[in-house]
Amino acid sequence: MFDTSVYRNLVLAFLALVAISQVYKLYHVYSNNNSQISALRDLTWSDINFIHTTDTHGWYSGHLNQKIYSADWGEFISFTSRLKEIANENNQDLLLIDSGDRHDGNGLSDVTVPNGVKSLPIFMKEDYDLLTIGNHELYLWENSRQEYEVLIEHFKGNYLSSNVQFKLDNGTFVSFGDKFKYFTTPNQKLNVLSFGFLFDFDRFNDHSKVTSIKEVIDNEPWFKEILKSYPPDKVDLLLLVTHVPISRSWPELYYLHTVLREFYPTTKIQYFGGHSHIRDFIVLDPNATALQSGRYCETIGWTSINLTTEKFDDRYSRTYIDFNIDSFQHHSKITTKSLFDTERGIEVSNLIKTTRKELKLNDPIGYVKSSNYYIDYVPITDSKNIFHLLTKKILPTLVTENENITTHDERIIIINTGSIRYDLYKGAYTIDSQYIVSPFENLWVKLTLPKGIAIQIAPILNDQGYIAKHLTPPHHMDDAENKNSLKRQTRFRYPVLDLTEADKQTIKNSKKKAKLTKGYVTFDDLGHDGDDTPHKAVVNFPIPNVVDSQELKKGTPNDELVDLVFYDFIQKDIFWALQQLNYTLEEDSNEPEFYSKKYLGTLLNEYIKDKGL
Numbered sequence: 204m205f206d207t208s209v210y211r212n213l214v215l216a217f218l219a220l221v222a223i224s225q226v227y228k229l230y231h232v233y234s235n236n237n238s239q240i241s242a243l244r245d246l247t248w249s250d251i252n253f254i255h256t257t258d259t260h261g262w263y264s265g266h267l268n269q270k271i272y273s274a275d276w277g278e279f280i281s282f283t284s285r286l287k288e289i290a291n292e293n294n295q296d297l298l299l300i301d302s303g304d305r306h307d308g309n310g311l312s313d314v315t316v317p318n319g320v321k322s323l324p325i326f327m328k329e330d331y332d333l334l335t336i337g338n339h340e341l342y343l344w345e346n347s348r349q350e351y352e353v354l355i356e357h358f359k360g361n362y363l364s365s366n367v368q369f370k371l372d373n374g375t376f377v378s379f380g381d382k383f384k385y386f387t388t389p390n391q392k393l394n395v396l397s398f399g400f401l402f403d404f405d406r407f408n409d410h411s412k413v414t415s416i417k418e419v420i421d422n423e424p425w426f427k428e429i430l431k432s433y434p435p436d437k438v439d440l441l442l443l444v445t446h447v448p449i450s451r452s453w454p455e456l457y458y459l460h461t462v463l464r465e466f467y468p469t470t471k472i473q474y475f476g477g478h479s480h481i482r483d484f485i486v487l488d489p490n491a492t493a494l495q496s497g498r499y500c501e502t503i504g505w506t507s508i509n510l511t512t513e514k515f516d517d518r519y520s521r522t523y524i525d526f527n528i529d530s531f532q533h534h535s536k537i538t539t540k541s542l543f544d545t546e547r548g549i550e551v552s553n554l555i556k557t558t559r560k561e562l563k564l565n566d567p568i569g570y571v572k573s574s575n576y577y578i579d580y581v582p583i584t585d586s587k588n589i590f591h592l593l594t595k596k597i598l599p600t601l602v603t604e605n606e607n608i609t610t611h612d613e614r615i616i617i618i619n620t621g622s623i624r625y626d627l628y629k630g631a632y633t634i635d636s637q638y639i640v641s642p643f644e645n646l647w648v649k650l651t652l653p654k655g656i657a658i659q660i661a662p663i664l665n666d667q668g669y670i671a672k673h674l675t676p677p678h679h680m681d682d683a684e685n686k687n688s689l690k691r692q693t694r695f696r697y698p699v700l701d702l703t704e705a706d707k708q709t710i711k712n713s714k715k716k717a718k719l720t721k722g723y724v725t726f727d728d729l730g731h732d733g734d735d736t737p738h739k740a741v742v743n744f745p746i747p748n749v750v751d752s753q754e755l756k757k758g759t760p761n762d763e764l765v766d767l768v769f770y771d772f773i774q775k776d777i778f779w780a781l782q783q784l785n786y787t788l789e790e791d792s793n794e795p796e797f798y799s800k801k802y803l804g805t806l807l808n809e810y811i812k813d814k815g816l
């Protein structure tokens with residue numbers, strides 16, 4: 204017989220559980236006293252607020268071996284949903300913006316053909332309000348096509364590109380997405396005019412076209428016509444979503460700004476930048492600022508604007524949020540993970556896990572046992588420097604795949620340091636690690652040169668006078684030109700040249716706090732309190748534009764012929780260096796010969812598998 208009192212007790216117990224869980228939820232949603240995360244600097248909310256990502260380069264799984272950047276794209280989606288809830292509750296606006304470069308740098312995006320096939324649908328799960336194109340969407344035609352057919356189709360009017368075009372099969376060029384967008388924000392009802400721009404990039408594939416910002420302004424009437432048809436009384440805010448470094452040493456946005464100010468003398472203007480992979484915030488004038496939000500899902504940029512205050516100090520805020528769950532929960536004011544996660548966020552995290560499995564990204568190829576290998580945390584000559592490892596051990600294993608060429612006993616191999624994208628960590632070495640270190644499957648080509656000429660090429664390309672922006676790792680680009688503003692660099696550089704006493708004290712204090720994790724300590728136009736998590740500063744050593752692996756014999760004469768092997772990607776630069784040396788190639792050998800298509804990642808895999816590190 205069924206005992207009704209048991210049934211009643213079960214129902215009561217169930218109701219009690221529901222009630223307890225609701226109280227628990229309310230407590231955790233509204234309390235913000237968790238000591239583990241209370242050291243973080245809070246976000247400042249205003250009338251209009253922005254979340255900005257840039258240069259994600261496929262890092263949607265998060266950084267599996269760096270806790271401070273270990274959140275995944277699903278958790279990011281939960282985070283932005285929670286922030287949107289806060290914005291809506293307070294009748295404020297929150298817009299999500301992405302500045303491009305969405306692949307090349309991670310197994311999730313690069314192991315597929317074409318790259319991005321699996322990672323872009325994951326990226327697209329985030330509800331971006333505005334986004335634009337980066338140069339990495341333009342190196343290869345298949346990536347541009349994917350952008351045009353998949354991303355633009357999905358994001359429709361939110362995808363902006365005012366200076367990049369796609370060539371249709373019938374030969375006509377059309378804009379990548381829309382050239383501009385005029386819209387009203389949902390809560391504050393602000394009228395916004397927005398454009399999307401890419402820097403003056405000249406290595407686009409032949410199914411696309413980039414027109415420089417200057418040329419658009421000077422030669423394309425449509426741009427100024429749009430500005431005229433939306434006069435200042437119709438525009439509360441101008442948004443420029445760009446893949447352009449915001450640094451003062453990069454003139455493009457400053458030219459644009461001068462022109463915008465002719466049309467809008469005091470209208471608020473907010474720029475979003477990218478490409479040089481740094482955290483930065485610039486004040487262009489009292490009503491215009493620019494935010495750049497780092498790289499590789501290490502950083503989420505936040506900025507907010509108070510549109511009515513008279514006081515400049517209260518007008519703007521910016522925060523660089525570390526890409527981890529503690530930061531996300533802290534800013535969402537939800538201390539319990541299960542209450543923080545949204546259904547959609549969990550779905551995306553699961554999709555990432557199954558995709559990684561399907562792509563075998565976690566399968567070990569070998570193990571890195573001895574040490575981490577760093578891009579710039581140790582000097583280039585240190586045995587723990589990744590370029591030292593590559594030039595001394597990995598590059599010498601390259602052999603030609605071309606049986607029809609003459610090779611010589613001596614050889615120099617040059618790579619651009621920008622082709623190596625991230626540190627190599629101790630532990631399991633996987634397909635993912637391979638793409639993280641070296642995502643570009645560039646071809647190797649060869650020239651035959653007298654040794655006396657060949658050995659001068661790398662030093663010439665590294666000469667201070669040669670600003671080879673496209674050779675250097677992106678976050679080092681500003682160094683050469685920014686000597687006088689080193690304290691504004693996103694991490695402490697070494698040696699630190701011109702810090703004020705206050706800056707020095709900040710460094711001292713940050714070093715004293717032994718418990719701080721190592722990471723970004725950003726100096727920008729608003730000071731050095733922008734990083735949401737106070738960090739112990741890391742030191743970044745200088746990196747040259749190129750490094751070379753020299754297999755030369757002592758005592759051979761300078762006119763001895765040697766092989767100079769390099770990536771086809773830097774062919775123009777090699778020719779430029781030869782010109783500087785007044786060296787003219789023989790007519791029958793003035794085109795480099797194909798040497799090998801062996802991908803550097805494969806060389807690294809084979810070395811780790813066969814010899815171990």
Ligand SMILES: Nc1ccn([C@@H]2O[C@H](COP(=O)(O)O)[C@@H](O)[C@H]2O)c(=O)n1
Binds near residue numbers: 339342622643645672
């Ligand atoms: N095939 C390629 C393409 C690019 N690079 C390097 O990447 C740099 C650009 O990266 P961003 O993320 O800043 O756009 C470029 O300057 C090259 O150093 C490469 O090596 N091979």
Ligand SMILES: [Zn+2]
Binds near residue numbers: 258304478479480677
């Ligand atoms: Zn990038």
Ligand SMILES: [Zn+2]
Binds near residue numbers: 304337338339479
């Ligand atoms: Zn870029």
